[in-house]
Amino acid sequence: MAPNPAHTALWPAPHASEAVAATVHVPGSKSVTNRALVLAALASEPGWLRRPLRSRDTLLMAGALRAMGVGIEETVSSSSAGAGGPDAGGEAWRVLPAGLRGPATVDVGNAGTVMRFLPPVAALADGPVRFDGDPRAYERPLNGVIDALRVLGARIDDDDRGALPLTVHGSGALDGGTVEIDASSSSQFVSALLLSAPRFNQGVEVRHTGSSLPSLPHIRMTVDMLRAVGAQVDTPEAGGEPNVWRVTPGALLGRDLTIEPDLSNAQPFLAAALVTGGRVMIPDWPAHTTQPGDRLREIFTEMGGSCELTDHGLVLTGSGSIHGIDVDLGDVGELTPGIAAVAALADSPSTLRGVSHLRLHETDRLAALTKEINELGGDVTETADGLHIRPRRLHGGIFHTYDDHRMATAGAVIGLAVEGVQIENVATTAKTLPDFPDLWTGMLGV
Numbered sequence: 001m002a003p004n005p006a007h008t009a010l011w012p013a014p015h016a017s018e019a020v021a022a023t024v025h026v027p028g029s030k031s032v033t034n035r036a037l038v039l040a041a042l043a044s045e046p047g048w049l050r051r052p053l054r055s056r057d058t059l060l061m062a063g064a065l066r067a068m069g070v071g072i073e074e075t076v077s078s079s080s081a082g083a084g085g086p087d088a089g090g091e092a093w094r095v096l097p098a099g100l101r102g103p104a105t106v107d108v109g110n111a112g113t114v115m116r117f118l119p120p121v122a123a124l125a126d127g128p129v130r131f132d133g134d135p136r137a138y139e140r141p142l143n144g145v146i147d148a149l150r151v152l153g154a155r156i157d158d159d160d161r162g163a164l165p166l167t168v169h170g171s172g173a174l175d176g177g178t179v180e181i182d183a184s185s186s187s188q189f190v191s192a193l194l195l196s197a198p199r200f201n202q203g204v205e206v207r208h209t210g211s212s213l214p215s216l217p218h219i220r221m222t223v224d225m226l227r228a229v230g231a232q233v234d235t236p237e238a239g240g241e242p243n244v245w246r247v248t249p250g251a252l253l254g255r256d257l258t259i260e261p262d263l264s265n266a267q268p269f270l271a272a273a274l275v276t277g278g279r280v281m282i283p284d285w286p287a288h289t290t291q292p293g294d295r296l297r298e299i300f301t302e303m304g305g306s307c308e309l310t311d312h313g314l315v316l317t318g319s320g321s322i323h324g325i326d327v328d329l330g331d332v333g334e335l336t337p338g339i340a341a342v343a344a345l346a347d348s349p350s351t352l353r354g355v356s357h358l359r360l361h362e363t364d365r366l367a368a369l370t371k372e373i374n375e376l377g378g379d380v381t382e383t384a385d386g387l388h389i390r391p392r393r394l395h396g397g398i399f400h401t402y403d404d405h406r407m408a409t410a411g412a413v414i415g416l417a418v419e420g421v422q423i424e425n426v427a428t429t430a431k432t433l434p435d436f437p438d439l440w441t442g443m444l445g446v
């Protein structure tokens, strides 16, 4: 088969000849949008999502829910269209829940949220739902969801690898109950079971038995969003048993939710302020959030920037120096590529820990970052659970991205400081940030 020209196309990453000074409006959060879609689809009344992210991962989620019978109407709303308050204008999705049905086919692309959050929804559908996706999606772990759903009463046909492709034979209802899972390869296993659990006959008790659990803020996001639509959830944090989550069965409310900007997608823009000694403002940065990207305020401050959170948003100002960092990123793994890019440009070495599960993300991110930074003259080594990065003088070259949106944005950050970096397949950023090249050149004023 001839290679897709978009996948081999090279994008000359703009080099910054001066400090950036920009305000960047970052589109909505992937993780919040896809959870909101699932919860709205399972609710007992219509709901609104305002300022949803429209990217490959969220359009795949919306398409899959539509295939199972859910109505999702795209509208340009005004604040009078619902109870969304003064910020509610702009693009919106109105979600009209309906009896979930098969037969249906779901394309998960390479979206972890789609491939993990939807099999439990499909188990509630009346009929078979077939799941398929990109070649890489076949390699990403799904066994935690498949095995758990079988214990909870679902019938699933897979090829015994515990991965895609598979068919969930929905029977219109699922018993639910208690299940043990090892979610050390992805927090999304836990989130997936909790999100649909209010609709299981007995709810769910999820007991995580693995040695570690990545991305805890994403599980908190799941719990907070469930509670916001009326679900009763017991968590380890609320004085419950360690590693045990319980969801009580019950109807979910339709909500009017304005989606926060994607703070992980704000990362390359904030990094630009750090790398060029400039200043970038991200409007609408939430004062309180479960998004892991909020940790950037602390991490980029330690690396040499200073952050100010105002009523208007977050302002990051670079000092002109970038320092190395020794940090456990287990809670915020999706920030690793962007932090590695900044670390490669720092004045001292860095150690990034706690992220062995990144080997099973969009690509093997530890191997990909090591290879691509080293091919530009860097000195990165993989450890058992992360990366050692010793900054070197880098040179231009092709930065391969392996169909990974965060590799592409990491390469763009390096390109700010290093002339002649070309990003392969920058279009892969469409997974979560379709406007990236325009937002990037807009920030730089080129």
Ligand SMILES: O=C(O)C1=C[C@@H](OP(=O)(O)O)[C@@H](O)[C@H](O)C1
Pocket (backbone or CB within 6 Å): 030, 031, 032, 112, 113, 185, 186, 187, 188, 191, 214, 215, 218, 333, 334, 357
């Ligand atoms: O639940 C979510 O929305 C996510 C959880 C995390 O997954 P893992 O726990 O698999 O790392 C994160 O990396 C991913 O980008 C989004």
Ligand SMILES: C=C(OP(=O)(O)O)C(=O)O
Pocket (backbone or CB within 6 Å): 110, 111, 112, 113, 334, 361, 362, 406, 432
């Ligand atoms: C790991 C990521 O995505 P996914 O939701 O596909 O797991 C990511 O966006 O960095």
